Amino acid sequence: MENSEKTEVVLLACGSFNPITNMHLRLFELAKDYMNGTGKYRVIKGIISPVGDAYKKKGLISAHHRLIMAELATKNSNWVEVDTWESLQKEWVETAKVLRHHQEKLEASACDDQQSSPVLGRPGRKRKWAEQRQDCSQRKSPEQTKTKDVPKVKLLCGADFLESFGVPNLWKSEDITKIVGEYGLICVTRAGNDAQKFIYESDVLWKHQNNIHLVNEWITNDISSTKIRRALRRGQSIHYLVPDLVREYIEKHNLYSSESEERNVGVILAPLQRNIAEANTEEIL
Amino acid sequence: MKSRIPVVLLACGSFNPITNMHLRLFEVARDHLHQTGRYQVIGGIISPVNDHYGKKDLAAARHRVAMARLALQTSDWIRVDPWESEQTQWMETVKVLRHHRSELLRSLPKTEGADQGRAASPAPAAVPELKLLCGADVLKTFQTPNLWKDAHIQEIVEKFGLVCVDRVGHDPKGYILGSPILQKYRDNIHLAREPVQNEISATYIRRALAQGQSVKYLLPDAVISYIKEHGLYTRDTSTERNEG
Numbered sequence: 460m461e462n463s464e465k466t467e468v469v470l471l472a473c474g475s476f477n478p479i480t481n482m483h484l485r486l487f488e489l490a491k492d493y494m495n496g497t498g499k500y501r502v503i504k505g506i507i508s509p510v511g512d513a514y515k516k517k518g519l520i521s522a523h524h525r526l527i528m529a530e531l532a533t534k535n536s537n538w539v540e541v542d543t544w545e546s547l548q549k550e551w552v553e554t555a556k557v558l559r560h561h562q563e564k565l566e567a568s569a570c571d572d573q574q575s576s577p578v579l580g581r582p583g584r585k586r587k588w589a590e591q592r593q594d595c596s597q598r599k600s601p602e603q604t605k606t607k608d609v610p611k612v613k614l615l616c617g618a619d620f621l622e623s624f625g626v627p628n629l630w631k632s633e634d635i636t637k638i639v640g641e642y643g644l645i646c647v648t649r650a651g652n653d654a655q656k657f658i659y660e661s662d663v664l665w666k667h668q669n670n671i672h673l674v675n676e677w678i679t680n681d682i683s684s685t686k687i688r689r690a691l692r693r694g695q696s697i698h699y700l701v702p703d704l705v706r707e708y709i710e711k712h713n714l715y716s717s718e719s720e721e722r723n724v725g726v727i728l729a730p731l732q733r734n735i736a737e738a739n740t741e742e743i744l
Numbered sequence: 745m746k747s748r749i750p751v752v753l754l755a756c757g758s759f760n761p762i763t764n765m766h767l768r769l770f771e772v773a774r775d776h777l778h779q780t781g782r783y784q785v786i787g788g789i790i791s792p793v794n795d796h797y798g799k800k801d802l803a804a805a806r807h808r809v810a811m812a813r814l815a816l817q818t819s820d821w822i823r824v825d826p827w828e829s830e831q832t833q834w835m836e837t838v839k840v841l842r843h844h845r846s847e848l849l850r851s852l853p854k855t856e857g858a859d860q861g862r863a864a865s866p867a868p869a870a871v872p873e874l875k876l877l878c879g880a881d882v883l884k885t886f887q888t889p890n891l892w893k894d895a896h897i898q899e900i901v902e903k904f905g906l907v908c909v910d911r912v913g914h915d916p917k918g919y920i921l922g923s924p925i926l927q928k929y930r931d932n933i934h935l936a937r938e939p940v941q942n943e944i945s946a947t948y949i950r951r952a953l954a955q956g957q958s959v960k961y962l963l964p965d966a967v968i969s970y971i972k973e974h975g976l977y978t979r980d981t982s983t984e985r986n987e988g
Contacts, residue, residue: 481764481961488958535965678948678962679912681941690939696771699764700940702961703818 465501467610468494470645471561473545473554474616475516475684476509476525478709479532480701482682483507487539490615490645493674503610505539506561513551514729518688518720522546524712531704551729554614555634558642562612569609613672614638618648622657624664628734632663639667647674691715748784750872751777753907754844756828756837757878758799758946759792759808761971762815763963765944766790770822773877773907776936786872788822789844796834801950803976805829814966837876838896841904845874875905875934880914883933886923894925901929910938953977 470490476483487505494500509525510516529541545557552560621644624635638644648654654673658664664671682700690697692715697706709715727735753773759766770788777783792808793799802808805826812824828840849871883906886897900906908916916935920926926933944962952959954977959968971977 484961488960492957536960678945679941679943680962683940686940695775695939698771698819699767700942 460498462501465499468500468502469561469565469610469612470494470502470505470615471508471558471612472506472615473508473557474510474620475514475519476507476529477516477519477684478525478687478701478705478714479507479529480682480684480687481699482680484532484536484539484702485676485680486615486617486647487536489647489674489676490672491538493672494645503538505536505615507533507539507541508545508557508561509541509543511546511548511551513549515551515723515726515732516728517723517726519723520714520719524708524714528705528708531708532702534704535702551733553631553634553730555637558612558614558638562642565610565612611643613643613645615645615647618646618650618654621646621648621654621664624661625657628731628738629728630730631734636663636667639664639670643670643672645672645674647676649676649679651675688715688720692717692720746782747870748782749870750786751783752787752789752844752848752872752874753785753877754789754791754841754874755877756791756840757793758797758802759790759812760799760802760946761808761949761963761967761977762790762812763944763946763949764961765942767815767819767822767964768938768940768942769877769879769909770819772909772936772938773934774821776934777907780934785821788819788877790816790822790824791828791840791844792824792826794829794831794834796832798834801977807970807974807976811967811970814970815964817966818964836893836896838899841874841876841900845904848872848874873905875907876900877907877909879909880911880916880919880935883908883916883919883926884914886926887919897923898925898929901926901932905932905934907934907936909936912941912943950977954979 470487472483472486474483491502491505494502507529509522509529510519512519512522526541526543526546533539533541542561544560545552624630646654651673658668658671687697687700690700691709697709701709753770755766755769757766774785774788777785790812792805792812793802795802795805806829809824809826809829816822816824825844827843828835852871886892910916920930920933949959949962953971
């Protein structure tokens with residue numbers, strides 16, 4: 460298939476990145492090789508979107524540090540970058556909304572590219588996306604409305620993420636539908652059979668299985684952030700598990716300790732808080 | 745307070761190429777020995793095997809040494825030693841151990857005569873011990889007929905000592921129980937747990953490279969650049985070397 464016929468894809472990874480590790484970075488590499496290897500897609504960008512502090516996860520240190528570490532980690536990558544939008548929001552943002560934000564951003568800049576108006580070509584001129592999109596749909600000729608021209612954002616994740624769909628009150632069912640229906644999931648996992656079983660047992664996931672790509676991680680690479688934090692508390696080495704610049708930053712700022720691990724203890728995780736509250740509101744109504 | 749025994753860890757192997765997992769072995773082993781309270785790890789040595797080892801797909805020693813050197817740029821305690829790879833023929837691990845131990849002893853500061861100032865001086869520094877560092881899979885190979893000489897296995901565990909790092913699918917305690925020599929010197933065999941399961945095999949790396957897939961974050965960037973610059977591990981070079 461010619462490059463022009465392939466669907467361009469942007470891989471978006473949401474998560475705590477507390478801290479970012481070599482395993483997170485590997486997910487991008489594996490997913491890109493897989494998607495490009497199908498011959499139907501061309502991965503053009505990877506985005507790391509660290510969650511905001513309002514997520515209230517136990518042990519979550521400030522977004523400021525987590526962003527810097529992610530940036531240090533992707534310094535030597537020519538296609539993966541860090542996006543701060545999600546972490547800068549005051550309230551916690553549902554993943555489906557983060558996906559929508561990035562998809563809209565892509566649509567706006569694709570529209571920009573298609574237009575040749577000198578006004579828009581002026582450097583430094585910002586327009587609201589709504590304005591751009593309105594302009595875009597007005598100007599688009601029938602040939603230009605091919606959605607294939609706009610890159611598609613897809614959510615990149617590990618198997619634990621897929622299985623978290625089953626945790627009560629963690630996800631709104633309409634969000635799960637949006638994520639797998641409108642966007643798509645690329646799930647990197649060692650336990651392919653378990654993931655397939657999980658998809659089979661869920662009507663929503665089953666319906667959109669063509670939009671869920673399972674990528675096999677042949678080598679066990681179990682570098683979880685939890686283990687990194689534990690090693691740091693115990694004075695054990697994390698060399699070669701995280702990028703060197705990240706390791707140096709952690710050491711310099713003494714980021715992870717028993718104290719930092721106690722942050723948000725007793726606080727309810729933001730999505731649980733919100734979903735339970737909304738369910739209660741609905742009941743009352 | 746009893747002073748700790750200084751230890752240098754020596755890892756022998758193909759390092760074809762070196763990976764983050766090889767480097768982790770050193771870190772895990774050092775943490776483990778320190779945790780016992782009895783040892784102080786003062787250095788690490790990577791000794792890539794000689795080209796005459798005859799293993800399939802073995803890249804030239806000069807490359808493997810260069811890659812190890814690049815990989816160790818960010819380490820302040822591990823170094824690569826090309827001595828083994830520069831010999832005219834392959835040599836048994838025990839000989840490499842003997843060589844490095846005598847080098848280690850030769851490099852110690854010369855002590856004064858035994859009787860001088862003994863009353864006032866502190867306890868003499870302990871002589872550093874050289875230990876063989878390996879994964880649990882290597883411990884298993886002691887069982888392979890004709891791969892190791894029994895006398896050598898004995899010398900390794902008796903005179904040097906082994907630090908053996910966990911690996912998925914292996915049972916180091918079982919291997920020790922199943923061997924009288926290992927059982928006898930089990931106090932000199934240290935089993936270190938790697939809490940982060942990390943199965944980055946060099947074989948996998950070579951295959952991924954041959955298929956044009958990414959190996960980023962599995963080995964240091966500098967090593968990946970070197971591999972690309974020198975065209976190593978492409979399908980072309982991997983088939984002819986050392987067949988049969």
